[in-house]
Amino acid sequence: MSSIFTKIINGEIPAYKVAENDKFLAFLDINPNAKGHTLCIPKQEINKIFDMEEDHYVELMKFSREVAKALETAVPCKRIGMAVVGLEVPHVHVHLIPLQEMDDMRFTKKEKLTPSEFEEVANAIKESL
Numbered sequence: 001m002s003s004i005f006t007k008i009i010n011g012e013i014p015a016y017k018v019a020e021n022d023k024f025l026a027f028l029d030i031n032p033n034a035k036g037h038t039l040c041i042p043k044q045e046i047n048k049i050f051d052m053e054e055d056h057y058v059e060l061m062k063f064s065r066e067v068a069k070a071l072e073t074a075v076p077c078k079r080i081g082m083a084v085v086g087l088e089v090p091h092v093h094v095h096l097i098p099l100q101e102m103d104d105m106r107f108t109k110k111e112k113l114t115p116s117e118f119e120e121v122a123n124a125i126k127e128s129l
């Protein structure tokens with residue numbers, strides 16, 4: 001069965017997409033730690049990040065870096081935090097989180113956004129790319 005992220009790639013379920021190329025996709029986390037929390041994923045469905053081929057892994061990091069720089073421009077924050085967890089969704093994803101404080105890296109502290117707030121932050125990131 002396809003992962004929920006493969007369904008996003010295939011357009012079967014909606015997402016607030018911010019960047020895409022032939023190999024990778026970035027979209028907003030639906031249950032963000034902080035406004036602008038973004039996930040960068042490979043289109044190839046791979047469970048664990050360190051099982052990726054080295055070149056593919058490096059390309060994912062380059063893609064994530066580009067998105068992180070746009071995110072830092074778009075969302076006022078002290079810096080962008082990066083994490084890889086994968087306990088919930090078994091499809092590689094890099095979390096990029098605008099940080100104001102250490103608690104923003106805790107995956108138990110969540111921010112509620114309206115659809116228009118998601119749209120607004122997604123557009124701001126896209127415009128900063």
Ligand code: AMP
Nearest residue numbers: 004015028029030031085086087088089
């Ligand atoms: P983890 O696998 O523990 O790294 O966490 C998976 C992340 O994916 C969580 O932060 C979820 O909020 C996020 N997530 C799950 N489903 C969706 C979805 N349909 N769209 C956007 N983000 C999602």
